Structure formats: structure tokens, C-alpha cells
Amino acid sequence: MINSFPRFLGALALLAMAACNQTGTNSATQSAPKTDPATGQPVIAGPDLTGTAPRTPGKVVSASTIGASAAQTVANLDTTTRTEKAEAAAPKTGGQRLGTTVASLGDPSQAGFWMKTPLVQSETNGRIVNPATGKSANVQLIPLGGPASGGSQVSLPALQMLGVSLTDLPTLEVYSG
Structure with missing residues (x-):
């Protein structure tokens, strides 16, 4: 021993000693100082990298497969029942007009007919109308922080009932009651 x-x-x-030799500089692998073309500031020196990152063997990635496993259809996200849809579509008139708001799609995984809006201070039943189509939906109005002129978020099934594309930003009329 x-x-x-x-x-x-x-x-x-x-x-x-072998490790010490690996950390020394080699003038053949270093290039001349570089500057960022956008700012004109010097860029920290480092090795010139060429080529592409290694890929997982056997895995093919294309524009059509990126995100495919996480993609869900609108039908899969809309979990409302026929009864809920019928209640939301039941015609109502009246109610207090709270104003208009620019709406966007809210969390598509949150079920039901709702609108998160700065036009209310507490949860209440209400109705939203798309003046472009005349279609309306009975929804739960949920407070959303921000000024009254701020935008609102609408559930996926409510937007569908109003005939609005999920990527549009429609101006909707909001009524309480």
C-alpha cells in the first residue's frame, strides 16, 4: 500500500499538468475582435461556432410537427354542455348597460360562459352583445383589474356563440342583470 x-x-x-495545457490560448482558434453591428459595441471574444446543434438520432422535426403533441382542437377545449349552451343562448333583454369593451380570448381551459372585465366590481350575471352580428350570450361577469377603458377576456364558448373568430378583437356591449 x-x-x-x-x-x-x-x-x-x-x-x-495535462489539464493546465488544455486551458492555454491557441491563436489559431481565436479570431479578431468583433463588434455588434447594431450597437457598435465590442463583443466578448469566444470561439467561432459553425454548424448546427446536434439532433436526437431518428427524430425528424419539421414546421408541421412543431407543437403537434401539445395542440388541441377548439372542440376539445369547449367542455360546456348542451344545457349550458342553451342557457347562455336564451334571449334576454334589458339590464343595465355597463359600456363597451374590446374583448380577446381568455383562458381556453377555463370552462363556462364568462367575461373578465374591468366594467364590474363584483361577480354578477350579465349579457354580452356583438353589435356587428347582433348575437348575444348570457355570461358570468367577473371583475378584472385595470381602468374601465381596459380590455376584457371572454371564454371560448361565449366567443363562439357571438360568432367571433378566436383571433379577433371585437368591441362588445356589456350589460348587467
């Missing part, structure tokens, strides 16, 4: 210890120290010293 005593004889093997000096051998171990010798091998450790050789490894340490």
Missing part, C-alpha cells in the same frame, strides 16, 4: 501511494500522486500530477 505504501508503494502505490507515490504512484497515485505521480498520476495525479500528470493529470493536473
Whole structure:
């Protein structure tokens, strides 16, 4: 055991010297100083990288497969029942007009007929109308922070009932009651 210890120290010293040689600079691998063309500021020197990142063997990635496993259809996200849809579509008139708001699609995974809007201070039943189509939906109005002139978020089934594309930003009329 005593004889093997000096051998171990010798091998450790050789490894340490080899590691020191790896950290030295090699003028062949470094390029001239570079500047950022957008700002004119110097860029930190480093090795010039060429080629592409390694890929997982056998895996093919194309524009048509990116995000395919996470994609869901509108039908899959709309979990409302026929009864809920009938209640939301039941014609109502009257109610207090709260104003108009620019609406966008809210969280599509949140079920039901609702609108998050800064036009209300507490949850209440209400109705939203798309003046472009005349279609309306009975919804739960949920407070949303921000000024009254701020935008609102609408549930997926409510937007569908109003005949609004999920990527549009329609101006909707909001009524309480």
C-alpha cells in the first residue's frame, strides 16, 4: 500500500499538468475582435461556432410537427354542455348597460360562459352583445383589474356563440342583470 501511494500522486500530477495545457490560448482558434453591428459595441471574444446543434438520432422535426403533441382542437377545449349552451343562448333583454369593451380570448381551459372585465366590481350575471352580428350570450361577469377603458377576456364558448373568430378583437356591449 505504501508503494502505490507515490504512484497515485505521480498520476495525479500528470493529470493536473495535462489539464493546465488544455486551458492555454491557441491563436489559431481565436479570431479578431468583433463588434455588434447594431450597437457598435465590442463583443466578448469566444470561439467561432459553425454548424448546427446536434439532433436526437431518428427524430425528424419539421414546421408541421412543431407543437403537434401539445395542440388541441377548439372542440376539445369547449367542455360546456348542451344545457349550458342553451342557457347562455336564451334571449334576454334589458339590464343595465355597463359600456363597451374590446374583448380577446381568455383562458381556453377555463370552462363556462364568462367575461373578465374591468366594467364590474363584483361577480354578477350579465349579457354580452356583438353589435356587428347582433348575437348575444348570457355570461358570468367577473371583475378584472385595470381602468374601465381596459380590455376584457371572454371564454371560448361565449366567443363562439357571438360568432367571433378566436383571433379577433371585437368591441362588445356589456350589460348587467
